[in-house]
Amino acid sequence: MVTIILLRHGESTANVQRVLAGRLPGVELTDRGREQVAKVAQELPRIDVIRHSTIHRCVDTARIVSMNCAGVNNSDVTVEADSRFDEVDYGEWSGLALDDLRTRAHWERVQQSPHTFEFPCGEAMTHVYDRAVDGLTSLINDLGPGQTGLIVSHGDVIKAMVAHAVGAGLSNFQRFGVQPAQFCELHVQGQTMTLSLGGSRISGTTLGGEC
DSSP states (O other), X not given: OEEEEEEEOXXXXXXXHTBOOTTOTTOOBOHHHHHHHHHHHTTXXXXXEEEXXXXXXXXXXXXXXXXXXXXXXXXXXXXXXXXXXXXXXXXXXXTOBHHHHTTSTTHHHHHHXXXXXXXXXXXXXXXHHHHHHHHHHHHHHHSOTTOEEEEEEOXXXXXXXXHHHTTOOGGGGGGOOOOTTOEEEEEEETTEEEEEXXXXXXXXXXXXXXX
């Protein structure tokens, strides 16, 4: 069995401002966000591989974890950037206030039928799902028996991987929520994935679940 931990970056300046940051530059972790990550790092088990989004708030989160996690041996752990875990390219929606976006006609479509939506001048949610699952599967295949990998990514990307793990598919990924510096664990045995939430386990589906 191998274990995958999915960790969202700590609180960012965009979270505080309630804007859809996407891939815009200049979005940093807040002081509270750094404290959140340092605290949660102490709860993590031994980590063998860390892969993270190339976006700075995730790079910073991964760095803080590597410095504060008792289960990370800095001389042995592999820390790698992987663009498959990058934030969604929200296109023309990037930088807009969430409260304003909720009044747009397409907002309901994003919530109810995300598998049919492509952000204006941005990315289709199906592409986000496919690249996230591809990155997840790649890490699973790279781990040896008993090893643990950590993925540091963004809310929607993590929700897509969780939806895949439990067989919900992209059409239902909005039913999941993940807060800054929150994590969950996926336990993989052969082709079966199990999601752990608060110490309990929910049986999942086989790898390559429905889209």
